[in-house]
Amino acid sequence: xxxxxxxxxxxxxxxxxxxxxxxxxxxxxxxxxxxxxxxxxxxxxxxxxxxxxxxxxxxxxxxxxxxxxxxxxxxxxxxxxxxxxxxxxxxxxxxxxxxxxxxxxxxxxxxxxxxxxxxxxxxxxxxxxxxxxxxxxxxxxxxxxxxxxxxxxxxxxxxxxxxxxxxxxxxxxxxxxxxxxxxxxxxxxxxxxxxxxxxxxxxxxxxxxxxxxxxxxxxxxxxxxxxxxxxxxxxxxxxxxxxxxxxxxxxxxxxxxxxxxxxxxxxxxxxxxxxxxxxxxxxxxxxxxxxxxxxxxxxxxxxxxxxxxxxxxxxxxxxxxxxxxxxxxxxxxxxxxxxxxxxxxxxxxxxxxxxxxxxxxxxxxxxxxxxxxxxxxxxxxxxxxxxxxxxxxxxxxxxxxxxxxxxxxxxxxxxxxxxxxxxxxxxxxxxxxxxxxxxxxxxxxxxxxxxxx
Numbered sequence: 001x002x003x004x005x006x007x008x009x010x011x012x013x014x015x016x017x018x019x020x021x022x023x024x025x026x027x028x029x030x031x032x033x034x035x036x037x038x039x040x041x042x043x044x045x046x047x048x049x050x051x052x053x054x055x056x057x058x059x060x061x062x063x064x065x066x067x068x069x070x071x072x073x074x075x076x077x078x079x080x081x082x083x084x085x086x087x088x089x090x091x092x093x094x095x096x097x098x099x100x101x102x103x104x105x106x107x108x109x110x111x112x113x114x115x116x117x118x119x120x121x122x123x124x125x126x127x128x129x130x131x132x133x134x135x136x137x138x139x140x141x142x143x144x145x146x147x148x149x150x151x152x153x154x155x156x157x158x159x160x161x162x163x164x165x166x167x168x169x170x171x172x173x174x175x176x177x178x179x180x181x182x183x184x185x186x187x188x189x190x191x192x193x194x195x196x197x198x199x200x201x202x203x204x205x206x207x208x209x210x211x212x213x214x215x216x217x218x219x220x221x222x223x224x225x226x227x228x229x230x231x232x233x234x235x236x237x238x239x240x241x242x243x244x245x246x247x248x249x250x251x252x253x254x255x256x257x258x259x260x261x262x263x264x265x266x267x268x269x270x271x272x273x274x275x276x277x278x279x280x281x282x283x284x285x286x287x288x289x290x291x292x293x294x295x296x297x298x299x300x301x302x303x304x305x306x307x308x309x310x311x312x313x314x315x316x317x318x319x320x321x322x323x324x325x326x327x328x329x330x331x332x333x334x335x336x337x338x339x340x341x342x343x344x345x346x347x348x349x350x351x352x353x354x355x356x357x358x359x360x361x362x363x364x365x366x367x368x369x370x371x372x373x374x375x376x377x378x379x380x381x382x383x384x385x386x387x388x389x390x391x392x393x394x395x396x397x398x399x400x401x402x403x404x405x406x407x408x409x410x411x412x413x414x415x416x417x418x419x420x421x422x423x424x425x426x427x428x429x430x431x432x433x434x435x436x437x438x439x440x441x442x443x444x445x446x447x448x449x450x451x452x453x
Contacts, residue, residue: 052197055109055172058452059239059308061244063106063232066315069438070228071099077323077431078221080330091132095221098124102229106236111160111170114240115153118197118233122149125230128222129214138217144210151199152207159190163244172240191248192255195241199256200232202289205263217334220326223278225283228319232311235292239304246299253297253383261390263384264290268397272404277325277335280405281318284361287394288314293377298383305450306375312449313369313439317360320435324353327428328409337405342414349424351410353432360436362399366443371450 075095082088099120105117126142133141164170200207217267242249264287271287274280292310295303326337327350332340344351363369373395380387442449 005072007168026407053113054107056107058449059236060106062308062312062449062452063236064103065067066232067099067106067229067351069434070093070224070315070319073319073323073431073434074221074224074228076427077224077326078219080424081221083100083393086132091221094124094127094131095225098128098225102233105233109172111172111241112164114172114237115157115160116239118201119150119153120128121233122146125222125225128225129218132219132221133217134219135217137213141210141213141217144213148200148203148207148210151222152200155193156197159194169240172243174397187254188248191245192252195238195249195252195256198234198238198241199260199293201237202231203234203286204256204260205238205267205286205290205292206259206282207229208263208267208286211285212279212282215322216276216278218427219339221324223322223326224319227322228315231285231289232315235289235296235307235311238293238296239307242296242299249297250299253299256297257294257387260290261387261394262407264288264394265390265397268394268401271401272397274401275336277328277337277340277409278322280333280337280401281321281325283397284401285318287398288318290394291373291376291391294387295379298379300379300382302375302382303379306372306379307450308452309368309446310376311374312442313367313372316435316439317357317367317369320353320432321357321361323428323431323435324350324357329365332415337408339415340409341412342410345414347424349429354406354410355437356432356436358402358410360439362402363395367439368442368449369439370444371443371446375450393401 075092075297078091080086081091101117101121101124105114105121108114108117122145129142129145160170169276196207203211211226214226216343218226267283267286271280274283282305288310292307292314293308295310297303328340328343329335331347335339343354360367363373377388377391380391
């Protein structure tokens, strides 16, 4: 059944993959990611050591599959680069390089190797923004991206060297290291600076300013890889490193959670008055990642499972929303929601996918977004009932700005300047279908992504 659905969704891509530049990358990533789903059926609840440098568990396998899946869909969506001859060979090389770096990041068993891969992911991302961005402001966006992430990651490097020096290892396999050498009163400040690199990458409120800048100036491939995969590096890293000193992670959780959750409320209010479609989707990521920070820092089983599910759901949903925003931009040549009106009248198929993705973004059933939010809210209630106030406001505002985005762009009268040319291509339908298929199919077998411990 799944094989027939998968193959039928690939049939519209045959005209696109006839090019030698794109055929190997698209087909290899799609088939590898499809057949690697069998990894989820293996009993990988515990860590499986593949080699002295590589390990694999259900969290790593799930994020690797997501990396391959989003990378293939990103190449399909970026077909105008091939059609307009905008250096497609170099574009494919950067995408493949970034996908390989992400796979290595999610599979290495050493924190120092993870740090190298964590920083190396910035290079192809920056080159994508610089080489295929839209506006001259992409130079400033690239500068924001580099300064925020590199400056915040320097304390992480020093901490990893300190841990390796005192414990004799930087392996991820040694959990709950002895704390006799970090009994200083400033230890909580040290641990906050250590996890700061991951909080900036996710990003947490206060450190989120690079995200809307990078999203607005990035091409569609850059936006999809930022929302779908690079934000997950922060969640994966903080999950791994919190296993070393869970006591410290739990102690700083009230400080991190208060900033993250109330920051999610503030960014949700910012979404309600946004005029740029891509900026609204980018700011909504801050609110969703705030829930992930909440689930991880509380160190509960439900919180960690909910964080992984939310990362998978957000990666698929947000990536597809950026693809839809790019398609709308190609028709209207503007990202302003004041000028983009009446899509329902001329392109009802686009409005259908906008509706599906909008309800997924607000965690409507039967999407895995709802499953992830239920698990995260349950873990928050276990810690304190006071979390219910900002979480309730955040959930309400998420539904509000999702409906605001849908109604603003799809309803209303068609502007006179709009060129109602046909922009619907087979690649568009395949991209949207292959994004939303896992969101609704994984709820039928949630143990595949929720049995990780």
